[in-house]
Amino acid sequence: MAAQTEAAESREAKVMRRLAGALDDYGLSTIGKSVAMAYLRKLPEDDMARVRAWWLRKLNGSDLVPPSNTPARQRGCPELFEGLRAQPVWWRGCEETRSEFPPELAWVADVERNAPAMREELLRLRDQGEEHFQPYRAPSSEQKGGRGATDRGDWNVFYLELHNMDFEAHRERCPVTCGVLERIPQTYGHAFFSSTACNTHITDHNGPTAKKLRCHLPLLCPAEGCRIRVGDEIVRMARDKAIIFDDSFNHEAWNDHASEARIALIFDVWHPDLSAREVKFLSFLQTAAMKRAKRVCEAAGVVGDTFYSVIDQGRRVRPEDARVWGAAAAAAPGDA
Template sequence: MALPRADADQLARQGLDALRNRDGARARAIFDRLAVEAPADVPRPWLPLAQACRLIGDAPAETEALQALLREQPRNLAGLLLMGDRKRLDSDDRAATVFYTAALNQAAAMREVPASLHPLLRQAEAFKQESAARFAGHVEAAVGGLHAGRVAQSVDLLLGRRELHLQQPSMFYFEGLPQRPFYRRDEFDWVAELEAATPAIRAELEAVTEGFRPYVEGDPNRPLPNNPLLDDPAWSALHLWRGGEIVAENADRFPVTMAALAKLPIPRIAGRSPMALFSRLTPGAHIQPHHGLLNTRLICHLPIIAPPGCALRVGADTHEWREGELVTFDDSFEHEAWNRGTSTRTVLLFEIWKPEIAPDERADLTRLFEAIDAYGPPMVDQG
């Protein structure tokens, strides 16, 4: 039989007084009774019952009360924190981590967290860090001596030492391609000949004193890109091929470079490709993280002038340019670049098809991209 509402309220006040006085036995007796006899429209007192069970050292009953609370209110912050703490005391690191993580995520989504829970949130953060270190030590002891490669990189993901990055092109995603941020130089038989031309290409570049324009330029017929380097010559380009057309006034000054590019497997897509340019980044410039338009291509950088302090991050991997050593990467991964040195970095930039795309697929993609671009001005990379 349910208690009258007034009697239930009075009992609840007595139970809370007992908790404040750390009289766990009395508090438990009161809240056990209320859990059974309180009116149907009164929430069950699972949280104070769990706290009372903690005071008298009855861990199974505490766990049962918290489970009842979280069945009714799966995102109850206090319940998640106390269950995490209960699992911590039970030496169940994995369960404690899961409950603490859920609590921290819930706290982050709340407009305001009661001040009384702040110490438990700090405890949750500290425990997660300590538990992660223990887990890392356990894994390393069990599988120590892994060779560098995919398994070792996957272990770094497991341990939170490496972030997971996937292709996220901003215009077109081609299904079924491998998730590879960088490709090795020895995977392409044309690389050695191109790299050997670096000194001659550099000589042509150093003879040119004009022709570079900001890499990111505004189009009055389109919204301006949200890029801090908009119209900024700190990141600039000198185009040799643009939108599938030779930029004659520039190309004529680079006969060796154009001859080297002519031998490469650059896509031929009307209005879009070939594209080839010199990309220049001045000291202090930072190209913010962004994604390219497509995952069907690879971007190639032949470093012509590569001073110290300049680097490119693609996904979780960072590469420092070295003069004359080609860098090939998938720009549909999040990527950024910076020049923290004291002199300007310049690379020869062009694109090639992904090697995993078959010739008939390349032909179909060419038709598709040409159809897309025929509908209106093609989208261009804006960093």
């Protein structure tokens, strides 16, 4: 009996050493690693089931291989989670009625209700000097198959939140929008205004993880020509009507209008199937990993294609107003 107990303790010790080793990738401090290990010891509990399956796949070295039941259009996503609903489109605001909101998306009503006020705030950005839109850039879109994020047209963004980067000056100019975002439960810490110029096609791509959903709220939008494909579904875009989708599925978007830009508020929320403890743990790991990446980039003076350097280089570029605002560039605030 003593020998069996010793063997069981030895196996547990080996597992815990492997768990601790896997945490090294996140650059955690000694205290941070202790906190993470405390969470990992709770993995057998029901409300940690999705994280348990994901973490075991990491330990087995199979986390980069999609699970066998992964939909074909989702297989290009590098971080997949078993046990989460794999549903390409969750909400089509221009097609459904207010009474049909799923309970986990009840916050959408507040977002759409505040769209006119957020549009006025967005339009005031046109006349602001130092704080401006920047070209969308990301190492993944720049490197994939030699293609950029678009194969025609222009895509520019105005960040409000992005992985521990300093966009406080942007948020100060958008108090209404930031107030709306603060009321949404379990936001993911990624929010921005996205301008898709006229005659623009954003090429097909998969998001980096399946642990979140993405919301598009068009605030300026042509009556025709704007649509998005998620998986095999195509959804028409309309002003003040939110679209919520799982961007881990392959997706692409178009603005085929001849002169008008489409500008949307885009933000992410944690996948509603994740428990509160899973969100807390995954958020903890993600924050640690991004802080580490930022420290490494700053310490090395990196100027290549890292996440932080690419975003920082983009901040120094101010696109022409017509490429951001289209026909709205010549309109007075509140006209559009």
